[in-house]
Amino acid sequence: MLGLPSRPTTLPALLRDAAERFGEHPAYVDGATVTSYAELLVRVETAAAAYVARGLEPGRAVAVWAPNSTEWAVAALAVTYAGGVLVPLNSRYTAHEVADVLTRTDAAIAVVADGFLGRTQIADLAGLGTTTQLVDLADLADDGTTPDHLAEARQRADAATPDDVADVLFTSGTTGRSKGAMSAHRQTIGVAQAWAELGGVRAEDRYLVVNPFFHSFGYKIGIVVGLLTGATLFPVATFDVDQTMRTIQDQRITLLPGAPTIYQSLLAAPSRSDVDLSSLRLAVTGAAVVPVVLIERMRAASPDGLGIDQVVTAFGMTEAVVVTMCREGDSAETVATTNGRAIPGMEIRIDGAASPTDEGELLVRGEHVMLGYLDDPEATAAAIDADGWLHTGDVGTLDEAGNLRITDRLKDMYISGGFNVYPAEVEQVLLRLDGVDDVAVVGSPDERLGEVGTAYVVGSATAQDVVAFARQRLANFKVPRHVTHVDALPRNLSGKVLKTQLRSS
Structure with missing residues (x-):
């Protein structure tokens, strides 16, 4: 790399390195709570021991479903410290969306900020019959861990290699089926180091992290950049x-x-x-x-x-x-x-x-x-x-x-408020609504958010029904802001919807 000296290429080793280099320098300022880099290591080791105590085995996935906070960073870093694979989840997801990811990753544990935005996340997931162990973020470390659990977590941290899978971040394709992009420790650290060098980030910087930690930018270009540079992070939940x-x-x-x-x-x-x-x-x-x-x-x-x-x-x-x-x-x-x-x-x-x-x-x-x-x-x-x-x-x-x-x-994806929205996923949901016979969703220009969704609906469902149905099953940024009723969707001879015509209508 050009500017920063070579650093460890596993996340546990990088965390230890940061604690040694930056010591009592603030790592996180979250309201009135200040956590130093030395304290961050202690908190992460405690949380990693808690994962071990809860039965986490090396290589198993742990999902984190919560807004930005120091606790999010601790819970996430503890996953790889304990030998697991981190799966960040969008804090605006519905329980249905989260349950699908938990099933596909065979997640051993899901750490949840229960009550965020006045919701009942743990009860909602339990009601869907998930077999994943559900843990309130506030209670993660309060489970009576023993010195043996801590020793096991440290051994797993020692055993991590640069090519081990560190995280799986979910995206989507034009088919509407989400896909989990896997990154190794060396990749998660390497891209953060490249970004930090180009931005000239240093320990004196005070970094307001508005980008969600569940997103690659908030996690890798936020949390990991902090470990590399010693910058002080200020997490923003909303x-x-x-x-x-x-x-x-x-x-x-x-x-x-x-x-x-x-x-x-x-x-x-x-x-x-x-x-x-x-x-x-x-x-x-x-x-x-x-x-x-x-x-x-x-x-x-x-x-x-x-x-x-x-x-x-x-x-x-x-x-x-x-x-x-x-x-x-x-x-x-x-x-x-x-x-x-x-x-x-x-x-x-x-x-x-x-x-x-x-x-x-x-x-x-x-x-x-x-x-x-x-x-x-x-x-x-x-x-x-x-x-x-x-x-x-x-x-x-x-x-x-x-x-x-x-x-x-080439894809139909559009970007709303910085988040990727894949129309096929929204269409699959809306087609389950009685009164929607056919539907196509496209991105429409919006002065504030860049683009928002417009749903072109064939059927008797009202615009209010469409939006309400979507809100129950999709994160807010995926919910169409406009609904237009049409007699039929324009299609080519192979049956593909001509979305270019819809965008220009």
Whole structure:
């Protein structure tokens, strides 16, 4: 790597290394609770011993279903410390969605923030008949572990290897069936190190983590970046613009990566002029089209802008986390209209392009591309060819400097508020509603969220019925915001819905 010295290539060893290097330096500030790197190791070892006491065997999956918090980080890091495989779950998922993932991963334990957003997660899962052991996040370490359990956890941490599977993060495909992207310890650490180097992250940085820990960006580019650099993380459970601005001011936050909607919310906040945001030095955004004027305003000094010293965009996906990234010194035009150049350890090309600037499917290859999809060799073979190129399904171009510009998607996926939404999954759910004879979902432009779902429905179900049914079974960001009734969906001769016609209607 270019900037940071070589670090351990397993997560348990990296955690121990961070505790030794950074000691009493704050690792997490969560409300009034401050946890140092030395304390973080103690807490993780205690939680790892609790997993052992609860019967976790090496190689078994442990799911974490909770919002951002220090406790999330402890629970997650303890999984690999105890020899398990981490499966982060979207905190907005319904119990039905979580139960499906628990079954497919054969999860031994699910750690749950019961009561988050006023819900009854454990009761809901129990009601679905899950056989996975359910543990309230607040009670994880309160189970009377013994010194033998702690000794066993430490032995498992010692036994971890760089090529062991560390985590499985779920994405989806155009078929609507979610797929679990597997990463090894060396990959989870390697991509975090590349990102940290390009951002110049250091121990003095104070990192407000708005990106969810269950997402690869919050987990790998948040928690793992902290272990590598000694930066202090401030977890955000739910985004509130006024609270976020107060935290930036009061805690002198320096790092604020996030979706474009985060910065648009800050710029539009009526109370922005009442707070001091001048401590911000690095913002990394992407996941949606970024207007040039947004980058300019993010960089502009107050009162017109946010005054962020370094603003860059990046391109990534669950299967590779971070693929490309802009660099310090790139123009606002480059940052806003491209996703930057390939990061160290990765290479990109445009499939079938006769010249570098031709449009085609983006292919990705390198150290950080996933090991494959969990228990799905056919999907893995379809995604990664014999030469190791990951076929992203995104259409783009490369300029002469190697900057990537995404121009379209081969897949129907759209991005709402920074989260990928796969229409086929939503359609499968809606087709179970009485009164929906046929349905197609497409992404529609939205000023605040980038894109939101529009459901084109054939049948007698009302728009209210469609939305209510979806809310019961899908995370909020997947629920269509608009419902349009049509007599029939446009299809080609093979029966495929012509979604291009729907988007332009």
